Amino acid sequence: MGVVFSAVTPSSVITNKLCDEDRKWMELNTKIKPGDMDSEYNKFYKKYPKGGIYRHQFANLFPSMMTVHFCDHVFRTLDLDGNGYLDFKEFMMANDLVNAKTPEDKLSWAFKVYDVDKSGAIDQKEMVRVMKSIYLMVGHTETNRDALQDQAEAHAVKLFKALDVDGDKELSEEEFIKGCKEDKELMAKLQKLVEELVPKKK
The missing domain is CATH 1.10.238.10 (EF-hand)
Incomplete structure (x- = not known):
């Protein structure tokens, strides 16, 4: 896009x-x-x-x-x-x-953006999109784009497998939020993203 x-x-x-x-x-x-x-x-x-x-x-x-x-x-x-x-x-x-204040708010926002078909669940492909966007938005000065996307995909795949405990290849919003909250690296990136998105005062 x-x-x-x-x-x-x-x-x-x-x-x-x-x-x-x-x-x-x-x-x-x-x-x-x-x-x-x-x-x-x-x-x-x-x-x-x-x-x-x-x-x-x-x-x-x-x-x-x-x-x-x-x-x-x-x-x-x-x-x-x-x-x-x-x-x-x-x-x-x-x-x-x-305006997201809590970890739940941040993750709920990410879930809604990438639940493209509004099914109430995201699959691994959508999870990769979530992670790539977060990595690219907060890692713009740290390394090159291709490397960031590779890191993000690996992170997403690993996290998805850990969270999909019932093996249905989908995560509900509740499963997504509960699991991601325990991922310290992801939560740190989301916090950085929110801080960088605070509009400047006019």
Whole structure:
């Protein structure tokens, strides 16, 4: 999923009202309270009248010392549909990560992002995606990209096998969170990611 610098205006610009489908998605995937959805959406819409945050706007939200690579990878991870901008739903998921206070919150965010089919479980392939994204986002100055991805895949495969105790080749959110909490290296990387994602003060 790459960054696309598109000039196409997002479809959400057509209306300033959150549709029922998006509202349901928000209830399932973010921590925003139902009663706050409309006001938060209107704030977002006023600040980003085209309906989304583009790559250059996203970079301006964070500390200037961040590398281009770091910002690009965070953007790609949050741009779940790969359309080149963060819509309101994706923006609120980003807020959930920034506001994640406990290990459970951080891991729940990672699980929801990579449970692509929303089945309530992730397989080993999805686990590898989780780990690669985390490694790339927090290891942008430590080593090269290929080496990081190899390390991440090895870490994910080993962790998945350890957590999949019933051998069904899937992990529920509860299994994922419980097992990952015991992985000190993974938790340290998630904490570093959250710290680096704290937006700079205006």
